[in-house]
Amino acid sequence: MATAEHYGAKDLAVLEGLDAVRKRPGMYIGTTDSQGLMHCLWEIIDNAVDEALAGFCDDIVVTLHTDGSITVADNGRGIPVDVEPKTKLTGVEVVMTKLHAGAKFGNSSYNAVGGLHGVGSSVVNALSARLDVEVDRGGKTYHMAFHQGHPGVYQDGTAEDGTPLRSPDHPFKRTRKNRPTELEVIGTVPARRTGTRVRYWLDPEIFNQTARFSYEQLVDRVRQTSFLVPGLKITVVDENVDSAPADGTAEAVPQGAQETAVESDSAVDEGSVVADGAFGEQPEHPRVATFRHTGGVKDFVDYLSHGEPICDIWRIQGEATYEEETQAVGENGELHARNVTRTCGVDIALRWVNGYDTVMRSFVNIIETPGGGMHVDGLMNAVTRQVRKAVEANARKLKVNLKDAGTRIERDDIMAGLVAVVTVRIAEPQFQGQTKDVLGTAQVKPIVTKMADRQFGEMISGAKRGYKEQSGRVLEKIVGEMHARIQSRKAKEVTRRKNALESASMPAKLSDCQPGNDDVAELFIVEGDSALGTAKAARNAGFQALLPIRGKILNVQKASITQMLGNKECAAIIQVVGAGSGASFDIEQSRYHKIIMMTDADVDGAHIRILLLTLFYRYMRPLIEHGYVYAAVPPLHRIALTGPRKGQYLYTYSDDELADRLAELDAQGIGYADDIQRYKGLGEMDADQLADTTMNPRTRMLRRIRMEDAEQAAGIFDLLMGDDVPPRKAFIVDNADDFDRSKIDT
Known part of the structure; x- marks a missing residue:
């Protein structure tokens, strides 16, 4: 330990390249437990999704291998393989080894993306025992390998079919500084085929022993992304699960899933594919799960809705521009301030259901903002204002006393039973905090407010064709919630x-x-x-x-x-x-x-x-x-015993139980009165009978x-x-053959 007198420059440690990431991983992925492990996967998936947001990718496959590694493959443009002039390194090595490097800092390749810091791929590389990249571009397949963030060559074997047998345990030779990159051509592909495949093994030296991968989180995140990027097909392949159940039968595709624009990969055996839909249930661990939705946030709200809908799904959409001062990267890499015109795309879907739980999901590009932010504030400001205006206009019909100051509609009244998905797409969003929980770009709020004021205002007022009856039901529910809140407050007093x-x-x-x-x-x-x-x-x-x-x-x-x-x-x-x-x-x-x-x-x-x-x-x-x-x-019956047991009674709770009990008494030679009392109601019992059978905690039966x-x-x-009559008719017809008298609660 350096003392005050001897503290000098020699005591300063300089961590170069990705060594800083390995030394302080929490700065980049939050934690080194299960949360950090999943964060690494999101970084790689989001890079592929960014290609889809840019319009260059429509198919992503996530494969969970039996050796613990994960592969994320996409059919995007592929990471550049040519040499970057400033670093003299190939694009693959720049992306995988340099922090804050990538196309997302400029304005030419990406507009609205999930990853903005340029650290995702390089951080995952630094925290991996091994990472392999394959890129299809220009009719060739390129490959490059890394060990703990450093490029080099592994001595891998090959399987009988010629595929490489890759493992982080194989001997590795690290590329020396200032030597040519180890990017190699390993095959050929059709000229039009492009894409990137990243396979990585997370380093056990970094992640603690409690870190566990969550298949359920992966499926939820993939499903969520498929809603947010309409038309994008994402497939999860779990090689740790057999392709079919033990009895040899195939998993059933949820009824109606195919009608909800969900497709499966025809190259995979149909019996192993489980398609997901807005109305379908995802089995716990399917062999292959494919997600594709074309309805966007409308399908998302449908999926999130539980309970009887009060109205249809209402959609608020549009684009607007705003001015923002930003730091631009010059030709020589210098930064300078300039004003740019940004485009803000808004896509919101919402509905009310017959309940009081609120489900509000908000996103910027594909980044979830659980803390809300400017886009959510803008929406709720407009919705609250328009609902209050509509209630005032319909006060007599809704039986609202406008003279009573206590009957004012509050935001909680509106939120009860509301299911909403709020998304905006903007370039270089600003967040409050490193975790990206809250959108902080102030210019978004007035855009969303203005858009929602006009479009939602037409819906809730009934001015828009086809919305009058729906808006009436919504307003009635909101006013009912207001009365319930007031009543509850009084009760608590x-x-x-x-x-x-x-x-x-x-x-x-x-x-x-x-x-x-x-x-x-x-x-x-x-x-x-x-x-x-x-x-x-x-x-x-x-x-x-x-x-x-x-x-x-x-x-x-x-x-x-x-x-x-x-x-x-x-x-x-x-x-x-x-x-x-x-x-x-x-x-x-x-x-x-x-x-x-x-x-x-x-x-x-x-x-x-x-x-x-x-x-x-x-x-x-x-x-x-x-x-x-x-x-x-x-009980349903009372059996009065006779003979030596006269004065004793037995109770039964169904016709079948009565028949069985009488058969037992006959077999045992125990006498009973032929007049079996059948209770038509609780009022037929006297107090002692009701107490013994139904009310006394020592002798009663409760369900x-x-x-x-x-x-x-x-x-x-x-x-x-x-x-709805048709579903009821279908239920009766479908279950008529399965009628079982024992299931009737009489």
């Missing part, structure tokens, strides 16, 4: 557990439990007043509350949020639970830790449970996610509702009870 003096604020029909048992409090939602009387006598008032409902509640799958809040039964349930609704729901404020649906064991009871479950799923989803929602399982149960119920309910 009330204490969690009402005391005796405040009990009048709760629905009169609520039979609440005693305060002080919050952690074990249960709410039974009881079907009908007749069952309520029995339930009151059967319950433990210390921790069991009762809320009766009259028959079937509102079908919230088809109703708007305003209609839901206006329904007495739905409003009472939300008020009694006490945690709000929609996006403002707070599970910590729930007054009960068990919400138990207690309905009759018949078709009507099952229907009511589905209606209740859909209400919870749509507006109080955390209750299901935290396991607070249950269905009581009342916990899981998240997948809620999703399935909502989907099936939408199918069977929704507005």
